[in-house]
Amino acid sequence: MSELFDSRSTRAAGVGSVGVLQPYPAYDVQSVRFRYRSRGSDATRWILEGISLRVQKGEVLGVVGPNGSGKTSLLKVLARVLTPQEGRVSLFGQNLASMTQQDVACVAGVVPQDTQQLFPFTVAETVIMGRFPHRPRGRWTGGFGWESHQDIAIAEQAMATMDIGHVAHRVVTDLSGGERQRVLIARALAQTPKVLLLDEPTAFLDLQHQVEICSLLRRLKETHGLTVVLVSHDLNLVGQYCDRILLLDNGQVVRHGYPEEVIEPDVLEAVYRCRVLVDRHPVSGLPRVTLPGRQLSGGT
Amino acid sequence: MGILAFTAMAVCVICLHFGAQPIAYGEILRVFIDAISRKEIDGGTSDVVDVILLQVRLPRILLGFLVGCSLASVGVALQALLRNPLADPYVLGVSSGAALGAAVGVLLGAGTTFLAETTLPVCGFAGGLLALVIVYRMAASYEQLPIHSLLLTGVILNAIFSALIMFITSILEPNRSYGMMAWLMGTLTAPTYGGLVGLAVYLSIGLVLLFVQMRALNVLALGEEVARTLGVDTERAKRSIFILAALVTGAVVSVSGMIGFIGMVVPHAVRLVTGADHRLLLPASALVGGTFLMGSDTIARTMISPAEIPVGIITALAGGPFFVYLLLWRKDRLA
Structure with missing residues (x-):
């Protein structure tokens, strides 16, 4: 699987016609900075501080990070719900800022967090x-x-x-x-989107439905070439089902790469400020995160 | 929808029957056939029954229908936009804003000139828009304003606008201030057919433009961010719906004063039957709202006849308790 994406990611995003989608990545995010307009005390705080990122067509990208790291804001920027103050976002080579809301909605489907x-x-x-x-x-x-x-x-x-x-x-x-x-x-x-943006899609689901949704996302990627960007708190779920992972902290990219590059104990400890264990998933061989058990703190 | 339209017409005929002097249905039929054969509805006869029916009752009933339609439609649109099932032009202070605008118009002398029919709706529009902008700013400064806070905003706006209206009333000459009081309480007075047609054209432009937004209202009712992800240019849609709501409310208030609660009660009741899809909800609410106000006005005309009471009292007495019921017993649906 890694080889497949290596070959894709080396292709540069040219400036050809917009109609031919293939040479373009699904998303090309260039040094995006975003903050909410001045209201309240932390008006000057940048929620996203210079994020650059490329999401290839047909890739399943997992976005993880602690609370307040800017995951959801990034997703909203990608959906054009929020407009960044600086930087540029391209959707299949087209500048997102120059598209109408309707154009964007024909290409990118959003699954928001459940609201009442x-x-x-x-x-x-x-x-x-x-x-x-x-x-x-x-x-x-x-x-x-x-x-x-x-x-x-x-x-x-x-x-x-x-x-x-x-x-x-x-x-x-x-x-x-x-x-x-x-x-x-x-x-x-x-x-009928080409890109699916999901914000915590498995938060309220039981195990059966979590597995079902994740397999479905993989299946849609394979059958329709759907690109998926998935924001989640669940490191294991992201590690098992995503091609690549983006780890955010304080509005900045900490790591962006394959699961084994991102899910490393030292990286996670630096971001989440707590010690975790990382081993291999018995079936897939992908990295798996475990919380330190009681023995660790008590026995050893 | 057909049933509702038929009901509206039937209620219209029943309303023609009642009045200070009941007129038999056969008589009503005869007057209409007469009028059609004469090819004119206004004047041309000195028959008392004719005059009562065609020049007093019919225009007033039609006015009631128009006003009821408009208020219910605006209520539906505001509820979707503010994501608040208790929103209503009256409760949110939009009506009193419009009334203030119209009162200022009267104070400046617009009401005494022949321009009254055109300038007062514009004054009302300005006042209503002001109120809506304030309410919306309050609502938007939070992600979604809790229902009770939104109502509180309306209460405060109502208080401020009422104070200003009372101030204007108190400095007018007594005979004009009495007319203003009666108008503020919400009264339907028989208009001339010219005025009625003018109002109908004005309102139908507003309502047609509002009806075009029915599908967008569905999406907006899910919340603004969701609406954006579904391809709605939310800023534009909001702006046009607010302006239309203020336009319609301004016109309605300038002719009939403050008739409350129709915009809240009617959509609520209709939603129980049609569901939330605005493509059914909006036209059905318009028809039911019109029918409801025709009926209420007939009660207002006949209850202590030959004297009349302002129809605003009837709708408030019907709507107020319903409002309290919603607040107290349907909390689960609102919070």
């Missing part, structure tokens, strides 16, 4: 909102009316993929956390 919903939308209604970016353009009535048969077929497909067809007509607020999470992923899939 106030209005009683059903699962089907929520998922089909993923078709909103593909509404007709350029008319003053843009977005008016109902979805086409094609939209409905795509939404149904997304619901089938996420195994939520049986709750299609239930109200989202009545579902369990895990089901809601899968609804959000289905909505992003309904956008």
Whole structure:
């Protein structure tokens, strides 16, 4: 697997036509700095301090780091929800700042952290909102009316993929956390994106669904060439399922590379300020993180 | 939707029947056939029943329908935009902002000129927009303003605007200040057909532009960041919806004063039936809102007839308790 990505990453991002997507990386982030506009006391603090990063097409990138390291902000910058004050982000060679919000939404699907919903939308209604970016353009009535048969077929497909067809007509607020999470992923899939950006997608899921979602992301990468950027607290999950890992701390890149390059005890200790054990996963051979057990502090 | 439209028409006919002097349905039918065969609705007859029906009751009922439609639609849009099921132009202080604008207009003499029908809605629009901008700034300075804080903002705005309105009322001459008081309480008075058509055109432009946003409202109701990730230019969408809401509210308030709670009660009730999809919710709320206000106004006209009470009292008496019920017993749905 490593060889595959080596060959890709050596390709330079040229300045050719935008239509041909192949030579371009999915994301090319160049020294991006971002801070929230002055409100409150830490107005001067940069949330992202000069991040440069390249995400290749078809890569699954895991973004990890302690709380407040800028993981979620980076994801929002990639989705153009937040606009960086400095630096440049390119999506398949196109400058993100010059694209419309609708253009971005046709390419990048976002799975946000679960937030409480106030209005009683059903699962089907929520998922089909993923078709909103593909509404007709350029008319003053843009977005008016109902979805086409094609939209409905795509939404149904997304619901089938996420195994939520049986709750299609239930109200989202009545579902369990895990089901809601899968609804959000289905909505992003309904956008038929080339890039999927996920913020803590497994936070509310039980083991079965964690494994299912991660395998699904791998499968989508293989079948559709989908590029995935995944923000997570779970180092092991990221280590097992991501091609590459980006480790952030205080808005800066600490390490960016293959799991074995990032998940190293010394690196993690410096960032998380606590001692962890790293060994090999018995099946995949990829690095695995374990918290120091009680014996370590007591016995030895 | 067809059923709702039919209900609205049926209620309209029933409302024509009631009044200080009930008019039989056969009589109503005869007057309409007469009017159609004469090809004019205004004047051309000295028949008392004709005059009561066509020049007093019908325009007033139609006005009620327009006002109710508009208030309910604006309520739906504000609820989605502020992500708050209790939002309502009245509760948020938008109506009182618009009323203040109109009152300032009256104070400056706009109400006495023939320009009243055009300038007062503009004054109302300005006042309503001011109130909305303040409410939204408050809401936006937090990620999402908690529901109770948003209501509190509305309460404060209402208090400030009411104080200013009372100040203006108190410095007007007594006969004009009485008219202003009656208007502030929320009254529907029979307009001329010219004025009615003008208002209808004005409101339908606002409402059509609002209805075009129905699908965007669905996405906006999920939250602003989510809306952006689904390809909504949120700044633009917000701006246009706020301006439309202020425009419609301003016009409505300048003709009918402060009629409260329709924008909150109606969408709530309709949402229970249609679900949250704005493509059903918005038109259904508009029809139900119009029907509801026609009915309320008929009660206001007939309850102590021949005297009338302001219809704002009826809607507040119906809506206020509902509001309290939502706050107290449906906390789980709101917090």
